Amino acid sequence: DAGVIQSPRHEVTEMGQEVTLRCKPISGHDYLFWYRQTMMRGLELLIYFNNNVPIDDSGMPEDRFSAKMPNASFSTLKIQPSEPRDSAVYFCASSPSLGLGNTDTQYFGPGTRLTVL
Amino acid sequence: AQSVTQLGSHVSVSEGALVLLRCNYSSSVPPYLFWYVQYPNQGLQLLLKYTTGATLVKGINGFEAEFKKSETSFHLTKPSAHMSDAAEYFCAVTLAGGLTFGKGTHLIIQP
Numbered sequence: 001d002a003g004v005i006q007s008p009r010h011e012v013t014e015m016g017q018e019v020t021l022r023c024k025p026i027s028g029h030d031y032l033f034w035y036r037q038t039m040m041r042g043l044e045l046l047i048y049f050n051n052n053v054p055i056d057d058s059g060m061p062e063d064r065f066s067a068k069m070p071n072a073s074f075s076t077l078k079i080q081p082s083e084p085r086d087s088a089v090y091f092c093a094s095s096p097s098l099g100l101g102n103t104d105t106q107y108f109g110p111g112t113r114l115t116v117l
Numbered sequence: 118a119q120s121v122t123q124l125g126s127h128v129s130v131s132e133g134a135l136v137l138l139r140c141n142y143s144s145s146v147p148p149y150l151f152w153y154v155q156y157p158n159q160g161l162q163l164l165l166k167y168t169t170g171a172t173l174v175k176g177i178n179g180f181e182a183e184f185k186k187s188e189t190s191f192h193l194t195k196p197s198a199h200m201s202d203a204a205e206y207f208c209a210v211t212l213a214g215g216l217t218f219g220k221g222t223h224l225i226i227q228p
Binding site: 105 | 151153158159160161162163166207214215216217218219220221
């Protein structure tokens with residue numbers, strides 16, 4: 001298996017532009033997570049999906065952020081408009097389903113390094 | 118809500134010495150605990166996890182951790198450090214759903 005795939009690996013954009021980050025989870029995994037990593041705040045959960053349905057989006061910082069999962073093999077995280085404080089590494093992770101709760105391993109992608117000028 | 122505290126943002130040990138990275142958690146009920154490692158410019162890789170059962174958990178690359186409920190701790194150890202262990206280590210906790218991570222500990226290996 002190729003693992004979790006994220007694109008692009010690096011993104012540089014100017015303030016006010018729309019940014020779309022993409023993720024392909026591991027085939028057969030029912031859970032998909034988006035995390036953000038910054039020096040100041042560390043690793044934070046933004047949102048996660050179960051069977052393509054958003055379960056918890058309480059970590060999404062503002063209305064400028066939105067995430068979708070149109071099917072089991074694809075998810076996007078969109079920032080519109082982008083701001084310099086959105087600069088971070090964004091990770092996508094996926095996990096298989098174990099029924100109640102989610103105690104199984106989350107497999108992380110390589111991340112997208114976003115720089116907003 | 119749960120939280121994780123990692124003591125020491127940087128830990129330096131000599132090659133061949135014991136590695137000890139500290140993690141304490143706060144949770145209203147017994148959580149599930151994880152240690153992940155991150156190498157430069159890469160994603161996170163699972164080292165080991167505790168869900169239920171045996172409190173001493175063995176992971177990859179010779180690492181192990183012991184869940185101590187009375188101390189609310191889940192410290193990571195390795196008997197003998199190798200240069201390839203130099204990386205960022207994250208302790209994480211979950212009750213269900215997403216992971217809550219500690220701030221991370223940067224492990225430096227001195228030759």
